[in-house]
Amino acid sequence: MKIYNNPAPEQWTDLCLRAKAGENAEVDKIVSNILQRVRIGGDEALMQLASEIDGLAIPYDLVVSDAEFAKAEAEVSDSLKAAIQTAAENISAFHRAQLPSEVRIETMPGVVCMQRPVAIHNVGIYIPGGTAPLFSTVLMLAIPARIAGCRRVVMATPCDRQGRVAPAVLYAARICGIDTVYKIGGAQAIAALAYGTESVTPVDKIFGPGNRFVTAAKQQVGGRVVSIDMPAGPSEVMILADDTSVPEFVAADILSQCEHGADSQGIVVCDSMQLAEKIKEAIELQASTLDRAEFVGRSLENSRIIVLPDRKDMIAFANLYGAEHLIISLRDPMLAADGITAAGSIFIGNYSPESAGDYASGTNHTLPTSGWAHSCSGVNIDSYMRKTTIQHLTQEGLARLADTITTMADAEGLEAHAQAVKIRMQCK
Amino acid sequence: MKIYNNPAPEQWTDLCLRAKAGENAEVDKIVSNILQRVRIGGDEALMQLASEIDGLAIPYDLVVSDAEFAKAEAEVSDSLKAAIQTAAENISAFHRAQLPSEVRIETMPGVVCMQRPVAIHNVGIYIPGGTAPLFSTVLMLAIPARIAGCRRVVMATPCDRQGRVAPAVLYAARICGIDTVYKIGGAQAIAALAYGTESVTPVDKIFGPGNRFVTAAKQQVGGRVVSIDMPAGPSEVMILADDTSVPEFVAADILSQCEHGADSQGIVVCDSMQLAEKIKEAIELQASTLDRAEFVGRSLENSRIIVLPDRKDMIAFANLYGAEHLIISLRDPMLAADGITAAGSIFIGNYSPESAGDYASGTNHTLPTSGWAHSCSGVNIDSYMRKTTIQHLTQEGLARLADTITTMADAEGLEAHAQAVKIRMQCK
Numbered sequence A, B: 001m002k003i004y005n006n007p008a009p010e011q012w013t014d015l016c017l018r019a020k021a022g023e024n025a026e027v028d029k030i031v032s033n034i035l036q037r038v039r040i041g042g043d044e045a046l047m048q049l050a051s052e053i054d055g056l057a058i059p060y061d062l063v064v065s066d067a068e069f070a071k072a073e074a075e076v077s078d079s080l081k082a083a084i085q086t087a088a089e090n091i092s093a094f095h096r097a098q099l100p101s102e103v104r105i106e107t108m109p110g111v112v113c114m115q116r117p118v119a120i121h122n123v124g125i126y127i128p129g130g131t132a133p134l135f136s137t138v139l140m141l142a143i144p145a146r147i148a149g150c151r152r153v154v155m156a157t158p159c160d161r162q163g164r165v166a167p168a169v170l171y172a173a174r175i176c177g178i179d180t181v182y183k184i185g186g187a188q189a190i191a192a193l194a195y196g197t198e199s200v201t202p203v204d205k206i207f208g209p210g211n212r213f214v215t216a217a218k219q220q221v222g223g224r225v226v227s228i229d230m231p232a233g234p235s236e237v238m239i240l241a242d243d244t245s246v247p248e249f250v251a252a253d254i255l256s257q258c259e260h261g262a263d264s265q266g267i268v269v270c271d272s273m274q275l276a277e278k279i280k281e282a283i284e285l286q287a288s289t290l291d292r293a294e295f296v297g298r299s300l301e302n303s304r305i306i307v308l309p310d311r312k313d314m315i316a317f318a319n320l321y322g323a324e325h326l327i328i329s330l331r332d333p334m335l336a337a338d339g340i341t342a343a344g345s346i347f348i349g350n351y352s353p354e355s356a357g358d359y360a361s362g363t364n365h366t367l368p369t370s371g372w373a374h375s376c377s378g379v380n381i382d383s384y385m386r387k388t389t390i391q392h393l394t395q396e397g398l399a400r401l402a403d404t405i406t407t408m409a410d411a412e413g414l415e416a417h418a419q420a421v422k423i424r425m426q427c428k
Helices: A009-015 A025-054 A066-075 A078-096 A135-148 A167-175 A186-195 A212-221 A247-258 A273-289 A293-300 A311-321 A333-338 A354-359 A395-411 A415-426 B009-015 B025-054 B066-075 B078-096 B135-148 B167-175 B186-195 B212-221 B247-258 B273-289 B293-300 B311-321 B333-338 B354-359 B395-411 B415-426
Strands: A002-005 A103-108 A111-119 A122-126 A152-157 A180-183 A205-207 A236-241 A265-270 A304-307 A323-329 A343-348 A385-393 B002-005 B103-108 B111-119 B122-126 B152-156 B180-182 B205-207 B236-241 B265-270 B304-307 B323-329 B343-348 B385-393
Touching: A002 A273, A009 A311, A025 A186, A025 A212, A066 A167, A078 A135, A078 A167, A078 B103, A078 B111, A078 B395, A103 A395, A103 B078, A111 A395, A111 B078, A122 A135, A122 A186, A135 A152, A135 A167, A135 B395, A152 A186, A186 A205, A186 A212, A236 A247, A236 A311, A247 A265, A247 A273, A247 A293, A247 A323, A247 A354, A247 B415, A265 A273, A265 A293, A265 A311, A273 A293, A273 A304, A311 A323, A323 A333, A323 A354, A333 A343, A333 B385, A343 A354, A354 B385, A354 B395, A354 B415, A385 A395, A385 B333, A385 B354, A395 A415, A395 B078, A395 B135, A395 B354, A415 B247, A415 B354, B002 B273, B009 B311, B025 B186, B025 B212, B066 B167, B078 B135, B078 B167, B103 B395, B111 B395, B122 B135, B122 B186, B135 B152, B135 B167, B152 B186, B186 B205, B186 B212, B236 B247, B236 B311, B247 B265, B247 B273, B247 B293, B247 B323, B247 B354, B265 B273, B265 B293, B265 B311, B273 B293, B273 B304, B311 B323, B323 B333, B323 B354, B333 B343, B343 B354, B385 B395, B395 B415
Parallel strands: A002 A304, A122 A152, A122 A205, A152 A180, A236 A265, A236 A323, A265 A304, A323 A343, A343 B385, A385 B343, B002 B304, B122 B152, B122 B205, B152 B180, B236 B265, B236 B323, B265 B304, B323 B343
Antiparallel strands: A103 A111, A111 A385, B103 B111, B111 B385
16 A cells, blocks of 8 residues: 655545456447347346346246245344344434425515425436345445335345346345345346346336446436445445544554455555654555455555545545545545545444444445545435426416516527417417 | 327327437547547647637637627627526525534444535536527526535637637626636547547536537547536427316417427327317418428427326326426326426426426426436535535444344455454554
């Protein structure tokens, strides 16, 4: 892990570069082909793809049965159930507090304008398979959907060759009120949710992480066929540290980021070379004790320690970077947070590790990566709603605005727009 | 304009089909080439494209000067200035009322979670050129940006061969506090805003309508390079009418929609053939009096009158369609609006024509088309903000959650995530 001591401002942009997932024409082509096959072939194509790509014996049941849910529940330990329950309560409490209210004002006498939040009806959640069963992501994506009031919340997730889904994933789905779980993985799951098949009713918006095929599929259908939650990229953390921080804690947080994958990135920004060296040592020491040491080692290569002379520069650098996770381990950390203008989620002080937010504090862990925090929010209650505007003009209200509207319509050359007002003013 | 009398529910989906702008491989290729040229060539490429595509004598000044702003202000009539002022006040009032507040709760003792709205820093607005100077869109896109607190709001708009921009557009930009207006049109404007050039600082999010080249450019950079406001499509209106509606008003609203362009769509849903016939007659009569009669005629071909037996079906059909503009001209229209689950903006009663919202009631006229209302909001104050979450755990708060976090991390196979908590519990 390289230390950069007081880099010149013109180097900052380069220091903010991410290990880009990047465009991949080959992946895009494979995915585009899968999307087409599912769009045209429906369930039959899903079956063929499951056989070709995942090696499943086909046909198999696309939908998880009640018996499978029951078996999953029996297999999850009581301690994990209790942990999931606690996390679910905190996530519910925080997302419920975000529920928007209707806005209503009279902009002029007789001209009432409203903004009404309405839940998206049909929501689809994708949960990746692989080695780690991401049941925490089920909670993060399904709980706010339920609180928002989405009528139909379905999930797609890959199964293994025997058609099994990780028990904790099914358990989490069930306690979040997801009734339908499709055993479909990869780009074909995104295709099924976007276009629909005989078995899968299409959704209005797709949420969830995935590998590069899933990401490419979401990018190809997003904004064309269906809405998606946000652009995806490798996970990242930035930690701001000064002499009030504990190097061992900083090291542990960097490593918990690095175990997400080889393309993850951890950045420490601190105010002295001495602290930088201590943190570096602590990272090396702790890394050697981890089972996944080699794996973590690769993502440490993307990681950096940057020493900047003062707090003002540290905050400016954090704002340029726009971290997915920003841990502020500085003196007066809330004051520093007030200066942050771009971050997915902020962790305050020495006892707010990233893993608290990843699992259980109540905040959402689906957050903008790769600098998207400059323009995107993480998943929150708004992600599951639309805001419809409503206007109600009385005859007097319209009369009050008639000249304004007709003058503007005439100036834009839109005769019929003006006429729609004039005809109402004539018929009194 | 064809009348469909009581169509069977299985026909409804077809009746909701839009005149699709559709994917166009040829346009996509041209646009992709323009994006590349600007990305690599910067200002020089912008100049060449302005010469090739728009026939401008180059080099020309990319940025509107103070003298040009002053000249524009002198050229706009006092009556139009007054109208713009009134509209701006209503738009400001309604969007200011939408400003979100910070959310703060303690999910558990010692675990504080916050959600903080933060304005997007750099925002770019595209305003099309062409025959109609869309100064109203300047108001709709720039006023909320200012209210949200965006630090830098720039605009790009094409100029004519003499390098001129419509005075009303410049006047509107200036009163909205836009300091920098770039004279760049088409896909190259989107490229400049997304990638930046020597003269154009790149933005975080691009707003605004445009022709198919602009739309394709926004689609290509959106979610890859920069955020965009929403997917684009031809404009549309649906009107729900019963015996409390006035056929002449309904007709005028359909025609004001149809004058937007040949691919616009107007749908009337009413509850009797008699009313349908009356509305059809009124449309034909009024259409013949318009200067743009022929133009309007073409978009009337995309338009329909649908007769459904009762109010419940009418509302269900409206929700399936998900109109950009929905005029509810029914008995108890607010009650009907309570049943609407998908619409961009709703217009209540006989005196709320679409043109009121297009210009001056206060609601935003940048709205989701083509059924995107099922998953997207129109432009509103949220469009210019992100919501950052913040969590602050005390040592006791973390202790309370420690078992939950480590149990979940272990179950997901994320050892270092658990370690980040354990190390903090050891150092007491």
